Amino acid sequence: MKLIKTMSRIIFLLAVMSTLACSSVNKINSNEEKLTMVSYYGDKFNGRKTSSGEVFDNDKLTAAHANLPFGTKVLLTNTDTGDTVTVKVNDRGYLHKGRAFDITKSAFKKLGDIRKGVLKVSYKIVE
Incomplete structure (x- = not known):
């Protein structure tokens, strides 16, 4: 009886994990x-380690996101200027x-005036 309960739990967990994995792939792609x-x-973040382990550099074109996988490339477009x-x-x-x-200062400057501090953008995953 214990074996059946354990196997049922394992199968349930595998089904849940498979569903979650598939849904995140759809979002990413x-x-x-x-x-x-x-x-x-x-600027205070320059030289610190990022969550991925890379050293942060405000001169590079990198970003923080809550859940996109590290290494994901994202195209950002300033909705006002293009x-x-x-x-x-x-x-x-x-x-x-x-x-x-x-995003880094370098990336922000490519989108607009750094003095604004915040910009409205559209984004899509490119890689």
């Missing part, structure tokens, strides 16, 4: 454009409500 706000990292930049996700972190990404 989605070419659908989404809207969000982005902000940039402060300016674009492609960033690589290499960090996690606390993100303000309504902001899907924190």
Whole structure:
């Protein structure tokens, strides 16, 4: 009887894990454009390790996102100007409500005026 209960639990867990894995793959491979706000990292983060283990460099084109896999490349487009930049996700972190990404200063400058601090962008996963 214990063996049957244990096997049932294992099968249930495998089914749940398979479902979750498939749903995250669909989200990652989605070419659908989404809207969000982005902000940039402060200089105090230069030289610190990111969640992926890379050393943070505000001169590179990288970003933090809550759950996209490290290494994912994302195309960001300023909705006001049409300016674009492609960033690589290499960090996690606390993100303000309504902001899907924190990006490096270098990436932010390619999208708009650094003095704004926050920009509205569309984004889609490119790789």
